[in-house]
Amino acid sequence: MTGISTHVLDTSLGRPAAGVPVELALQTEGGWQVLGASVTDSDGRAEDLPAAEAGSVVRLRFGTAAYFAAVSDGTPFFPEVAVVFTIAPAQHHYHVPLLLNPFGYSVYRGS
Template sequence: MTGISTHVLDTSLGRPAEGVPVELALRTADGWQVLGTTATDSDGRARDLPAVAAGSVVRLVFDTAAHLARTAGGDPPFFPEVSVVLTVAPGQHHYHVPLLLNPFGYSVYRGS
């Protein structure tokens, strides 16, 4: 099994994004099956998502709407949700997938 963790950094504020809901789902023949949900802590980290099997295709969904509405002066968020799909390779023990977020852009990468 492979662990999945993430964190969200608000690059426009230069600090972690606390309280962002995160969902982990598994791709199945019938669509997406939610495996777990959590929210980022005061350090912007989500560490308690469930482990997944090697060879799985999984999706992280970040519900960024509330955070961006709070920090963007009340304007409707341009990216109310960020979805990241990745394949879990055999032999990997852990994936860390950070999200760098600002009101009009985002970036994700495979972290360590």
């Protein structure tokens, strides 16, 4: 099993994005099966997501609408961000940060 964590940073405000709902799902033949969910803490981190098996395709879905509703009064351009990736064999942990702003985002494989 491979651990998965994430970190969301609001690049428009220059600070961690607290309170972002995060869902981890596994791709199956029948669609997506939710494995677990979390909410980013005051440091923008969600480190309590469940592990996934090597070879799996997984999705992190970030509920950015809830976050932007809390920090601004506009309708977000991206109400959610979905990041899909494959768990490679022999990997013990994946950290997938999200850099977020009202009109764009970027993700990468962190360490």
